[in-house]
Amino acid sequence: MAHNGAVNDLDPPAASPDSPLASFAALRTSEGRALLDEVRGSEPAQELAVATRLRREHPVGLVSAALGQARLRQRAAAKFGAADAAEMFFTPNGVEQSTRASVAAYRAARFGELGVRSVADLCCGIGGDAIALARAGIRVLAVDRDPLTAAVARANAETLGLAELIEVREADVTEVDTAGYDAVFVDPGRRGGRGRIFDPESYSPPLSWAVQAALKAPLAALKVAPGIPHEAVPTEAGAEWISDAGDVKEAVLWFGTGEAGSVRATLLPGPRTLLGRGLPDPAVRPVGRFLYEPDGAVIRAHLVAEVAADLDGGGLVDETIAYVTADSATATPYATVYEITDRLPFGVKKLKALLRQREVGVLTVKKRGSAVEPEELRRKVKPQGPHSATVFLTRVQGAPTMLLGHPVTAPEN
Incomplete structure (x- = not known):
């Protein structure tokens, strides 16, 4: 049993000249390093032309390995940074995991x-x-x-x-x-x-x-x-x-x-x-002027109560939903703060009319406790106009609800 899973989708015998291990070893030769430098930054649309040209002078397997490594380095840049990714070596699963x-x-x-x-x-x-x-x-x-x-x-x-x-x-x-x-x-x-x-x-x-x-x-x-x-x-x-x-x-x-x-x-x-303080779940309260969306790590750690406790009158909009509400804006690194301008029972037509009235053309859709797909809703309401807004599809004290608002920067205490 491999203790960190398979690392490549190709698994010919290790001794085979076409095995991933042999291909990788070839990349570390002077010829392989030169090829890696040559294909660095190759665009996907250019790959076929680049491969055709290089195969006239280099082994087919080595060219394929170099181009594959170039693609992996491009994918890895988001994880490792462009400078390190450009020099490191990767496997498909290695980039992913x-x-x-x-x-x-x-x-x-x-x-x-x-x-x-x-x-x-x-x-x-x-x-x-x-x-x-x-x-x-x-x-x-x-x-x-x-x-x-x-x-x-x-x-x-x-x-x-x-x-x-x-x-x-x-x-x-x-x-x-x-x-x-x-x-x-x-x-x-x-x-x-x-x-x-x-x-x-x-x-x-x-x-x-x-x-x-x-x-x-x-x-x-x-x-x-x-x-x-x-x-x-x-x-x-x-x-x-x-x-x-x-x-x-x-x-x-x-x-x-x-x-x-x-x-x-x-x-x-x-x-x-x-840090968790062992607090009980926050009480449910009416939606206030501000909505706090806790960071995902806070939610996973079950520390929403700690966020609510540090707000003035903070509470949940619903006992099963990790949205916190309060009447005032308080700066916290552990949640994004939104000012709520409208609260509506769920309904596509109602939302579409409100967005048209507010001339909202850029709509961010967030959901928690709703089965509606954001892209489907955006397609149905067809937002148009110069303004932007965020709509939360959620439950408020058990009722399907839409909360419309926008992010704000809360003042520091």
Whole structure:
């Protein structure tokens, strides 16, 4: 069983000259590096012409590998930044499953703050977390059992000048002795042949194994899917949900930090961290002048009550909906604030008439507790005009409701 999932859709025998491992090795020759430089920045529309030209002078397989790597580098730029992505190596699944560089850097900084100087990075993938740890001055043992994945991780450490701090080992993570390392980091595979895996015990390796590995270490962090049920979080762990620019990226279970049972939501950039205080659910109240949309990490961490408690008279619009309302605007990094101008019972014709009256041509549709698809609604109301607005499709005290408004910048206290 591969402990971080398959890394490539192609799987001929490793000894085959056409295997992914052989193709990758060819890319690291002088001819391969020259080809990578030549195809850098090639547009998809130009790819056929570029391939035809290059195949006159280079092996067909090498040209295909170079063009494939160029496409992967372009995709990876959003995750790793243009500068690093242009030099690193990737696999298709490696791009998809790697930790975003900003998130990896935040976690590496937290390891450093906890006094960690060495980490065993189990299921390291193409090395995204190992790179961040090494850049934070932490020595890393990066382990993956897949030969191609390990080769790519090793190449990335070398390419970015971090080989002295990162040792890449091709091995089964369940057989690696992590004694002697200050901390263990485990990123189990959460994708299978049918897509995402939601059952933590179906991770590769299972969450139960990762927890046992964490408990043996002085300090540990386990990366898990942000949808992990709170009841699946071990009592020995503190749980952290992380978002980047508003998108929830992952959850992390921390062991050995002295915060067992704690819950936190961390928002990047920043970082801004909201700690759980064990508050009861906020009361439901009438919709006020302002609506607060908590960040996704706050919602996943079940910390909406903490946001509401820091507002003047904050409460929920519905007991099942994570929208908070208040009569005044209060600056908070943990929610986006909207001024509500209209409240209507759900109805397409009513909304269309109101938008026409307000000359709204740019309509942002947000929904929570509604089955209506935003694009379908936008198509039906046909917004036209010079103004913009946001409509929330939700429930207010159980009734399907539309709230119309616009984002505002709340004054600092």
